Amino acid sequence: MSTDSALIVDTVFDLDALLTEEERGWQQKARAFATERILPVIEDDFENKHFRRELVAELGAAGFLGMHLQGYGCAGAGAVAYGLVCLELESADSGWRTFVSVQGSLAMSAIYKHGSEEQKQHWLPRMATGEAIGCFGLTEPSGGSDPAAMTTTARRDGEEWVLDGAKRWIGLASIADVAVIWAKATDSDGSTAVRGFVVPTDTDGFTATPIDGKLSMRASIQCDVTLEGVRLPVDAVLPGARGLSGPFSCLNEARYGIVWGAMGAARSCLEAALGRARTREVFGEPIGARQLVQGKLADMFVEYEKGVLLALHLGRLKERGTLTPAQISVGKLNSVREALHIAHEARSILAGDGITSAFPVMRHMANLESVRTYEGTDEIHQLVLGRELTGIAAFSSASVA
Known part of the structure; x- marks a missing residue:
């Protein structure tokens, strides 16, 4: 840029x-x-x-x-x-x-x-x-949108917990020193609830394998994690978390960061397109002199600024302690969706060169497809907002924040 x-x-x-x-x-x-x-x-x-x-x-x-x-x-x-x-x-x-x-x-x-x-x-x-x-193990191989259906288990065995199961798309797991693993835990009295466990990754039975073949997030690490008879002391459990409200409170922290972060990727793409529009000449003039190109740049800029102002508003609400999960869903849905649209428009302005690594646009576009999926897909956030608007849940309320 x-x-x-x-x-x-x-x-x-x-x-x-x-x-x-x-x-x-x-x-x-x-x-x-x-x-x-x-x-x-x-x-x-x-x-x-x-x-x-x-x-x-x-x-x-x-x-x-x-x-x-x-x-x-x-x-x-x-x-x-x-x-x-x-x-x-x-x-x-x-x-x-x-x-x-x-x-x-x-x-x-x-x-x-x-x-x-x-x-x-x-x-x-x-x-x-x-x-x-650290890493955070919630999503499982069968999917991430229905955490209430997780199959990873923890059972009490005397003064120990024993964890068994599998997680997938767990960022940093292969280089992490500690994993926060969420499991359906059955206590010694027979009661069952989703609980979080602090798991040192050198514990016997914990294995993390980086996922290969990614066309997105290639400079990052995501892993498959298996837990086979992982034995932990009784105090490895997070005492303040019982039920899905525990992991959801953390997911909302990450979703809030995405509201801002996606706008960073959008800005990078907009900057690349603007720089190219001012310097590349076709038919004797910079392409930025053409009405269609200026129209695209203006629309991209408007969506970028709207996204940043929304993020700022959500940030001020968060600082006041009044930010709600539905408001975070508005931000995550809008920021990532508009960032991808900005990336697509930037690529068109860059023409053929836009698919090369001479510009960051295709890399951002590929990465944003992952960002669109994790911490709640577009569809999940649409359903969160649909519930907020209608008062009717179109999904299992136990599975969505």
Whole structure:
């Protein structure tokens, strides 16, 4: 992208005027990290299916890991600051915003929200620095949209829990030090409920295998996980989580980050299209002088700005403690859907060159197909909103936040 294009996209609507100095500082730090540490290597990493693990400690040193959490070595930043960091990281690649989401919004948030003080003290400071990596195991091979039907089980055996089952599409699992695994747990009194377990990944019976053949999120890691007779001490359970409200509270943290992050990918595509429109000449003029091209650019810009303003509104609601799951669904559905549309339009402006790695558009487009699916598909969020509008659930209410 050109510097001029980035400046124009950022300033036409003057978003900075709506941010605090601290929020702008977080955004600038994340933009510098994305520009200096991710962008120079991301095309090669995507092509070679390489996750650049050495950046994890740098993300921790920058304060990005679990940055919205208070204490335990976390930055305690506001929701809007966290969203802006997600936007900037995803403007480089969805895989790196996904890393920050899995680490901070899923694994760390699960321990922070539902863990014992001992669990928090043991894991969160090391996860905040990137010394320890976490993953979050909810989705199973048969699908992710109906977690109430999970088949992974946990049973009490004396002073131990024994876990058996399988999870799929679990980000970071093969490099993680700790996994938060959700299972249908049967206690010694015969009662059953969905519970979360803190599982050190070196525990016997825990196996994580990276999924190969991906055409999306290639610079990121997603895994199949098997649990075969995994024995854990009785205090491995997250004491504050019982039922699906536990994992859903973490999923909503990750969905909120996506609302912002997808707009980062959209901005990157818009910047690429704008830069090309100003420099590529056809019939003796830059293509940006043509009405059809300007119309596309204007429509892309409008949807980008609407998406960022929606994200900002949701961030302010979150900071007030009034953000609802339905409102998050509005944001996740809109941001990813519009980011994909912007990517498609950008590719058309770039013409044939748009399918090459000379521009980031096809990479963003491919990644956004994954973002569209995880943390709730378009259809699931449509049904959440349909329930909100009609008062009638068109799905099993136990399975959707």
